[in-house]
Amino acid sequence: MSEIKVALLGFGTVGKGVYQVVQTHQKRLEAILHKKVRIVGILVQDETKQRDIQADILLSSNIEDILQISDLDIVMEAIVGVEPGYTYIRKAMERGLHVITANKELLAHKGYELKRKAQQHGVRLEYEAAVAGGIPIIRTLKHVLRVNETIKVEAILNGTSNFILSTMRENQAAFVDVLAVAQQKGYAEADPSNDIDGWDAFYKLMIISELLFGHQPAWDKVEVQGIRNIQYEHLLAAKSLDARMKHVATIEISGGKIHASVEPILIPKSHALYAVEGVNNAINVTGDVVGELSFQGPGAGALPTASAMLEDLISIYELKEVSSIPTAQTFVETNQLQEEEWLLVGSLDPVHQLHRLDQWEIPYGLSTITCTRVLANNELIKSIVKQCDQLEAFKMKHNFVSINQKVLA
Numbered sequence: 001m002s003e004i005k006v007a008l009l010g011f012g013t014v015g016k017g018v019y020q021v022v023q024t025h026q027k028r029l030e031a032i033l034h035k036k037v038r039i040v041g042i043l044v045q046d047e048t049k050q051r052d053i054q055a056d057i058l059l060s061s062n063i064e065d066i067l068q069i070s071d072l073d074i075v076m077e078a079i080v081g082v083e084p085g086y087t088y089i090r091k092a093m094e095r096g097l098h099v100i101t102a103n104k105e106l107l108a109h110k111g112y113e114l115k116r117k118a119q120q121h122g123v124r125l126e127y128e129a130a131v132a133g134g135i136p137i138i139r140t141l142k143h144v145l146r147v148n149e150t151i152k153v154e155a156i157l158n159g160t161s162n163f164i165l166s167t168m169r170e171n172q173a174a175f176v177d178v179l180a181v182a183q184q185k186g187y188a189e190a191d192p193s194n195d196i197d198g199w200d201a202f203y204k205l206m207i208i209s210e211l212l213f214g215h216q217p218a219w220d221k222v223e224v225q226g227i228r229n230i231q232y233e234h235l236l237a238a239k240s241l242d243a244r245m246k247h248v249a250t251i252e253i254s255g256g257k258i259h260a261s262v263e264p265i266l267i268p269k270s271h272a273l274y275a276v277e278g279v280n281n282a283i284n285v286t287g288d289v290v291g292e293l294s295f296q297g298p299g300a301g302a303l304p305t306a307s308a309m310l311e312d313l314i315s316i317y318e319l320k321e322v323s324s325i326p327t328a329q330t331f332v333e334t335n336q337l338q339e340e341e342w343l344l345v346g347s348l349d350p351v352h353q354l355h356r357l358d359q360w361e362i363p364y365g366l367s368t369i370t371c372t373r374v375l376a377n378n379e380l381i382k383s384i385v386k387q388c389d390q391l392e393a394f395k396m397k398h399n400f401v402s403i404n405q406k407v408l409a
């Protein structure tokens, strides 16, 4: 039986997961591809580390050694950061190799160039694992929803921040304490800023944008807000509306304009993202024909990520590359002056001229939390929150039908 020869660039959590699944699922791969899948080379940073790999695999810290392996077909890249992955992937493509990557930061920065490069060299670039780990969302958007124009994607794309928000709510705990638990469990890095400040979700959203619309919005036009400032009181305020606070990445087209954001928002009980808890990821896609579809599952981890990368490998041999469909819309980001509903938690100075919809108090210990629902634009809300130390504002993008009954009850 002939072989597909694969080199792994990176042998950490993801690289080892791919290595393991190639062994455990070899028979399935052979049955589908009618070829063996063989790992023939592994690139690492430190060759002296002890590794449990077969003796006939070339282990090197030099990319040239790996790319010179004869009859290599595919490189699977799972290194951290834009470089050296970008340079290595370019070199691989120049040698006619297909590339599968899990590296979201690299793709968000260089995806456009790499897609062009792949076209130029007649090779494939696949990246399912870079967005929402094991959930097959890229393939769905690329190969399954073709007639539909995707008009909105709303997603929980970072398992660490979702774990923190769920656990704070369940255990009535403070952010810093739950972050420490996430670090102990290995869900959060020693430096957790990429996850909790929203950058990891932002990179994934930019990859989705490029896939759907052929390009990304200007990065400085995307509202990116993390979860560092979330307190248990905010989660209680959400509960008073039968809602949960979720860290949501959104990209949507409306009126010919595209708006993208990553921020904590209130999700009502009726919405699919409400029930997404712990380290899970979830994606809600709205197609103009099909309506709303929801996908949920593991967004990271060795096996879910390996699953996505090996499904990519199969897709290279089984599925034709699809051309992206240019959107008719002019790519203009919405301005920040559009009015939206917000929940303000904390004392609001009465002098602020805001369009107040409701106000109510929630008992909390010996005191109360003031909640105010207002209609305002982003700029106004930001300037008010800046002036009031004890005030936080959260968007209410969804239809909270029961709000008046709930609040007035």
Ligand SMILES: NC(=O)c1ccc[n+]([C@@H]2O[C@H](COP(=O)([O-])OP(=O)(O)OC[C@H]3O[C@@H](n4cnc5c(N)ncnc54)[C@H](OP(=O)(O)O)[C@@H]3O)[C@@H](O)[C@H]2O)c1
Binding pocket: 009, 010, 011, 012, 013, 014, 015, 043, 044, 045, 046, 047, 049, 061, 077, 078, 079, 080, 081, 083, 084, 102, 103, 104, 105, 129, 130, 133, 299, 300, 301, 302, 305
């Ligand atoms: N972990 C997940 O669940 C997950 C899920 C989806 C996507 N991803 C993405 O997948 C990528 C890999 O993540 P990971 O968690 O597997 O990372 P990791 O555990 O830190 O492993 C990184 C690997 O890259 C190697 N490496 C680092 N710098 C290198 C260099 N300059 N040259 C060659 N090799 C180098 C390291 O070599 P040594 O072994 O010698 O140190 C290590 O084997 C990242 O881009 C991440 O965002 C991860």
